[in-house]
Amino acid sequence: MNVKISDTQKILFLVSAVIFFYIVYILAPILTPFLVAGVFAYLGDPIVDKLEDLRFTRTASVFVVFLIFIILILSFVFIIFPLIQNQISHLLKKIPSIIDWIYIEVSPWLSQTFSLESNAINLDNIKQSLIQHWESFGSFFGTFLLKIFSSAQLLIIWLSYALLIPIVTFYLLRDWDILITKISQLIPRKHISVITKLSYECNAVLAEFFRGQLIVISVQSVFYSSALWFIGLEFSLLIGLIAGIVSFIPYLGVLVGIVIASIAAFLQFHEILPVIYVFIVFGAGQILEGMILTPLLIGERIGLHPIAVIFAVMAGAQLLGLFGMIIALPVAAIILVLLKYYHKQYLKSDLYNL
Incomplete structure (x- = not known):
């Protein structure tokens, strides 16, 4: 038997949808870790399903996926990140020599080609400033992170994200198939x-x-x-x-x-x-x-x-x-x-x- 939906019910449904999306918009900052966890769970679910086909339990499969994620993150933190940091540090050290080359080679060419005055830009001052203070560039990110974590509010937010995302991801991954079934029953x-x-x-x-x-x-x-x-x-x-x-x-x-x-x-x-x-x-x-x-x-x-x-x-x-x-x-x-x-x-x- 087909149930006819009245105009009042349609309006009520539309209003409910508007209210729902407005609440989602208001709660967007709080929803961030849940959305991130949802993306991780979506990406990890196919791997969990494959492990289940190999006769792993659902929970054991989730632990294996978590282990893979942790290995990838630690590999980046302890292998790739130090290499990038070294190259950035090396780049900062080379800035004075680059300024030297610009002063000796590029500046005369610019002066002759475009009739620019050689003292239009004082490269000596720039070089000396960089030589004296380049260490501050290297420590910029450390100072920036220190300021971030010295704020109690931001520290609480970061810690809550660090705790919430893995926990929510674990439960979403474990119950992913059940959640999909429940959602499909509402259609x-x-x-x-x-x-x-x-x-x-x-x-x-x-x-x-x-x-x-x-x-x-x-x-x-x-x-x-x-x-x-x-x-x-x-x-x-x-x-x-x-x-x-x-x-x-x-x-x-x-x-x-x-x-x-x-x-x-x-x-x-x-x-x-x-x-x-x-x-x-x-x-x-x-x-x-x-x-x-x-x-x-x-x-x-x-x-x-x-x-x-x-x-x-x-x-x-x-x-x-x-x-x-x-x-x-x-x-x-x-x-x-x-x-x-x-x-x-x-x-x-x-x-x-x-």
Whole structure:
């Protein structure tokens, strides 16, 4: 028997939805650790399911996934982070010699070419200031962190996040299948087949996206760092990581990498040939990404045009800042799945066949 929904019930449902989203907006700062835990649980659930297929219990599988996460985090903290820190420290130490080279080589050329006065910028003062105070640059992050953790309120927030996220992630991972079942039971039976189909499509797109992007970023970071190290460029690890991480935005990773690496190569070697090597490295990286990695690992399941990707990232940054940039592409992929469905429905509708 079909139950007819009255206009009053429709209005009540709409008002309830508005109130719900308003409450979510108000509680956004509190919801942050729960959202982060939800993302971790979503990413970890396929691994837990695979371990369950190997006759692990659900709880034991969750512990194994937690162990993997901890190993990855500790590897970054104790291996990658010190290397990056050393390269940043080395960069700060080289600033005075870079100023020297600019003063000796670049300044006379600028004076002759553009008729600039040699004393327009007092490079000696800049150099002396950097020599005397470069240590303060190195200790900047330590001082910054000290100020952060000296604030009782911020300290409580960080500690609460550090405690809440693992705990919530554990329980979400353990009960993920139960939660999905409970949610599916709330869906109106009339729409269950359509919503289930769309949910599976969205999940497939997101899984493909996250898995593919993670591998692409990792391979690109390793490739750029190794190739730049091979041509003798200092700060190769730092530049390679930056270019690899930013590569999830089409063409931005290679553009940022070329600019930074070219400047670093020219300042280090004072020749054009190393800059040409940099262009060759990033050209090869772009070929690797465009012709092998992206088609093989991500393929056309995402279906997002590069312009749509750039727009989505910019829109996410405008709406939610850094967090918006992070979630922009997954949200855009889900929207694309929904648009494809409604496009098919539109083609079957009477409106289209008028």
